[in-house]
Amino acid sequence: LLHSSIKDKFLAEAKKCIVDFYGKDPQKSKDYGRMVNSKRFNAVSALIGDGTVIYGGQTDAADKYIAPTLIEGADLDSPVMQEEIFGPVWPVHVWNERKDLLEITRRMRYPLACYVFTTDKATEKLVTEQVEFGGGCVNNALLHLANPDLPFGGVQESGSGNYHGWHSFAAFSHTKSILKSATWIDPRMKYPPFGKWKLGWLKRLMG
Numbered sequence: 780l781l782h783s784s785i786k787d788k789f790l791a792e793a794k795k796c797i798v799d800f801y802g803k804d805p806q807k808s809k810d811y812g813r814m815v816n817s818k819r820f821n822a823v824s825a826l827i828g829d830g831t832v833i834y835g836g837q838t839d840a841a842d843k844y845i846a847p848t849l850i851e852g853a854d855l856d857s858p859v860m861q862e863e864i865f866g867p868v869w870p871v872h873v874w875n876e877r878k879d880l881l882e883i884t885r886r887m888r889y890p891l892a893c894y895v896f897t898t899d900k901a902t903e904k905l906v907t908e909q910v911e912f913g914g915g916c917v918n919n920a921l922l923h924l925a926n927p928d929l930p931f932g933g934v935q936e937s938g939s940g941n942y943h944g945w946h947s948f949a950a951f952s953h954t955k956s957i958l959k960s961a962t963w964i965d966p967r968m969k970y971p972p973f974g975k976w977k978l979g980w981l982k983r984l985m986g
Contacts, residue, residue, distance in 0.1 A: 780883060783873045790849065790871070794834050797847045806837075806844050813843040814866060820845065823866030829859035830870055855886050877905055884910045891937040894920045913937050 781789050801808040814820040820843045827836055830850030837846040851871045853859050859870050874880045880902075884893075893912035897903050903917055913933040914923045923929050930941030932950075940950045968977045 780872050780874055780880060783875050786871075786873055790833065793849060793869075797834070801847065805846055806839065806842065811847075814845060815843075817843065819843075819866070823864060823868060826859040826862070826864060826866075826868050829853045829857040833871070835867075855883065860887060877902065880905065881909060889913075889933070889935040889937050891933045892921075892923070911935070 797805070801811045805811045814823060817840070820838075820840060824838045824840075824845055827838075827845075827848055827850060830853030833849045833851055835846035835848035836850075838844065845867050847867045847869075849869050849871060850859070853870045853872075855872075859868065872883060874883060884890075884906075889911050891913045893906065893910055893915035894917075895903060895906040895915070896918050897906075907915075907917070911934055914929065914931055916923050924931055927944045929943060930946040931943045932938055932941035932946075942950050968980055
């Protein structure tokens with residue numbers, strides 16, 4: 780999700796970075812990976828058709844190769860915006876007002892992770908406090924997963940529970956709760972018959 784004021788500059792830099800990382804033909808780069816199998820290749824390459832290609836888009840089924848691809852104009856209800864891509868296809872959407880940002884993210888609610896890149900404190904606060912997600916980063920990506928001191932997990936549709944460090948122990952353990960009472964006293968007010976005075980005392984004790 781790109782603010783309209785930086786879209787053109789961002790896309791120009793993104794294209795430049797792809798060339799810096801992998802050269803003009805990423806298929807020839809020893810640093811550029813492939814899809815793990817044909818099933819995954821077919822699934823990810825099909826997502827390219829959900830938008831207009833603004834960079835890349837080349838595929839080679841025999842090599843399980845999908846070029847670094849930027850697309851725009853994909854419908855928010857299309858598979859590329861609804862599925863976990865796990866591939867080099869990057870859909871781009873533009874927003875103008877902060878309310879647009881919330882409207883878009885809440886149509887695709889409860890992601891596992893969210894990354895916000897901004898120097899604007901109000902935008903950072905909006906995303907981190909009003910967008911529901913499992914975990915995330917500000918001005919970085921993925922590193923929250925690598926930090927053993929941070930719990931990693933989803934929220935609602937993206938999963939439940941957390942793991943990493945102590946959080947893994949808590950996730951796979953059961954906290955057994957036990958209350959032990961003394962035997963020398965057993966308040967009569969716990970038992971029938973119940974009158975107004977018992978109800979009054981119970982309300983006072985529990986209030």
